[in-house]
Amino acid sequence: MTELLRKALEIQTERRDGRFMYLAPYYRQAKQVAWDYLCYYAKDLPGTKINQSELRVDLINGSRIRLAGAGDDPDALRGIFLDGVVLDEYADMSPRVWSEVIRPALVDRKGWAIFIGTPKGRNHFWRLYEDTADDKEWYRNIYRASETGVIDPHELEAAKREMGEDEFLQEFECSWTAAIKGSYYGGLVEDADKEGRISRVEHDPAIPVHVAWDLGISDSCALWFFQVTMGEVRIIDYYEHNNVGLEHYVKIMAEKGYWYGDDWLPHDAKVRELGTGRTRAETLVNMGRRPRIVPNHKIADGINAGRLLLQHCYFDEMNCEQGINALRSYQREWDDVKRVFKKSPLHNWASHAADSFRYLAIAYRNLKPKEPDPDWQEEMLKKPSLDDLWEIHDFDVANHMEPRI
Secondary structure, eight states, X not given: OHHHHHHHHHOOOTTOOOEEEEEESXXXXXXXXXXXXXXXXXXXXXXXXXXXXXXXXXXXXSOEEEEEETXXXXXXXXXXXXXXXXXXXXXXXXXXXXXXXXXXXXXXXXXEEEEEOOOOSSSHHHHXXXXXXXXXXXXXXXXXXXXXXXXXXXXXXXXXXXXXXXXXXXXXXXXXXXXXXXXXXHHHHHHHHHTTOEEOOOOOTTSOEEEEEEOOSSSEEEEEEEEEETTEEEEEEEEEEESOOHHHHHHHHHHHXXXXXXXXXXXXXXXXXXXXXXXXXXXXXXXXXXXXXXXXXXXXXXXXXXXXXXXXXXXXTTTTHHHHHHHHHOBEEEETTXXXXXXXXXXXXXXXXXXXXXXXXXXXXXXXXXXXXXXXXXXXXXXXXXXXXXOSOOOOGGGSOSOOO
């Protein structure tokens, strides 16, 4: 925080409008972690104005330092300009925050960025660390508790005894490979990587590509593209976007050039929208798609189905990188008061890909693996009737957990 203040005081601009930001995964988190520190170090500086309601400090030279949350509504940060930013706990933010929001905000001012945080598996934070290894414009370092001497050695030993090995390695030794605490899929994704099931997965043009959707309106929409063959599930592509209509996703799918099978949608796709009076499934039919409705199920059962199916999946490493990172990071919510994990998953940037994968796992129970068949391709090209949309009914997921390979 002192470095952020120093940079804000040193900057010289003709318009006296230096803009700086401390960004945490959530607004409340930014306030809890950094606001008191910022006020403590800034309050005695001459000419400083502290705006409590906006979590903003205005300095005598015209510079402003603002605290914000990346996960509350990242699109609300669009259109700003920045001279410098600190991204704290970057591993807990959506990768879109940097590439789509913060990086463009730094361009005009040739601004700087500092990324700090605890590793959470080999996700986008790890990728950034690896990609900047030979870039002279970047400085990177890992500060392990066992090497810095900041924490008393006796406290470290006590923590090591009382915490699980993975949790200790992640929190104190900055391990990229330690399992994420409370992760549903992290260990299974690591197993897939070790077994060579995350690599280059060729698209077979003779087999239809099915799509599992997590539908969002103001939220993100996530799509997994997969093929089912005898003995394996090939996940060949992934796409995620937000704040766009269904026509955008249909256009993207057309541009990919796959021969498509079914689109698997969540149960609420049968709900009629107030504006059009149509369901989103009906809208997709009118756009030439073949939607099917995933049976309604408990989230825990769907996650269990995903865990079982993941052991038999092959992922294209390049096309599915964002989705794979999300599966690694998908975890149970932590209860700070009771100091235990809740039964429900944490809703954050990783949720959309994980929900879509859950629908994929449930949909798989209704798909029969097929060898390439020219006659089947002709059948798939037929446009379904609206009655066909509801031909898959709810079923007892708990009794259909074992993947059919």
